[in-house]
Amino acid sequence: MTRSTLLAAAVLAALSAPALAQDADADQVVATVNGQEITLGQMIVMKQSIQDPAMAEMPDQALWDVMLDQLIRQTAVAESAEDTAGVRAQLELQRRNTLASAAVSQIAQAEPTEEELQASYDRLFADAGSVTEYNAAHILVDSQEKAAELKAEVDGGADFGTVAEANSTGPSGPNKGDLGWFAADQMVPPFAEAVAALEPGQVSDPVETEFGWHVIKLNETRLREAPPLAEVRDQISQMVLREKVEAQIQSLVTAADVKKTEGLDPAQLNATDLLEAE
Template sequence: MTRPILLAAMIAVPMLSAPALAQDADTVVATVGDEQITLGQMIVMKQSIQDPNMANLPDQALWDMMLDQLIRQTAVAQSAEEDAGVRAQLELQRRNTLASAAVTQIAEADPTEEELKATYDRLFAQADAVREYNAAHILVETEEEAKEIKAQLDDGGDFGALAEQHSTGPSGPNQGDLGWFSADQMVAPFADAVAAMEPGSVSDPVQTEFGWHVIKLNETRLREAPPLEEVRDQISQMVLREKVEAEIQRLVEAADVEKTEGVDPAALNNTDLLEAN
């Protein structure tokens, strides 16, 4: 009876799992020679994965694959000879990584309502309403062609049909339609002609650098400044960009910078310098 009792007792005792390993970014997950591969390196590597199929692998499969790749990479890297070119590249990568981290930290804080309102007011508070035009045109190469088309329109010709038939511009297949635009979006002769027209009218031929235009003005409107809520995201991005640029400028001005004189700029072309140990 002793053996069954012992077996029953063994079954009743819960399996004791290994104690969990303390984990932080510096936790060593493998060593290759005297070089350590850390959990932080694994996490950063996972963040860099672009292939969604790979990123969605089960954790264990992805872990094994990445760790194997890092081990192989480390072993190969240890066989390389470090020359001036390698040292320069490593230093550039280090600075770029640190600079990117600094910019990210600067941009972490969301803009305050005061900052958003101040930027919005700077952009829009004093801005006058902008007149916009909805028009169509027929673009041809010569004045004679333009006059002939204008004559056909004066005789009751259909503007859209004539635009489809004769216009050389990209809007021709769309019956010459240009949609809505402001004067500053068009070249001066075209914009001046449109500004002088009444809705529903057709212009005499107008010459620009692109050729000769016959213009039909459909309607006009005043574009008021958009409300803050409508442009909040764009304003927020602008505030963040300005804060980042201001902090970069402050850091550069505060840095103790000395430029070495006498280095020949032509040395940029001397790649042999990178092969020195």
């Protein structure tokens, strides 16, 4: 093959290559249907929404052909739809939702600064170290008499865990009444007050709550420690982002010129026949 023949073949190959050049953008028209444009951006968004694994694994050219065919069919069929008030309302709701979601995504893209993370961490764990946590076990029964009887057994030398396992009706019974570690605000007030009045190793008199009668043994106490920032960094970061997004949304709403139409009947929400009007 001569050099001129090779050159001609290269030119022909270039001319027959897809029209989408490197300069193509999201507004690049890939097809028209009765004058309505289908763009590259629409194709890209459609691909992002694919949930069928089989389609997602298709070669680019095959997927391109399938999606373009679907969009062409969709566009052709859409032209036959009646432009009712319901259709217009749905399109406008979708448009607003898409724009609002895009705005929120843009706000959330900014990574929190170290100063913001530290400030949120300090605020969240400001009270850590001043909150007492308790490790306790209890026996739960349905009467004061039964609770007093079991308390007497424990006072007489019976093992608390063994008595709890044999008699407690609560879910902790099979685990010898063990409640693990908890703060006072995690328990109902009468129980929390009784625990706070005990010394480690001490067993309470019967205590009544909405769940029944308790005999409580306090094992030990400790001051709650704040976890290291590195350990909760991801959670703190998400919290900061949520707060920033909410603050920006509130700022936009506050700055918006909102006028509510007064005097409308809320029962009109049920007037679905209005959606059929053109």
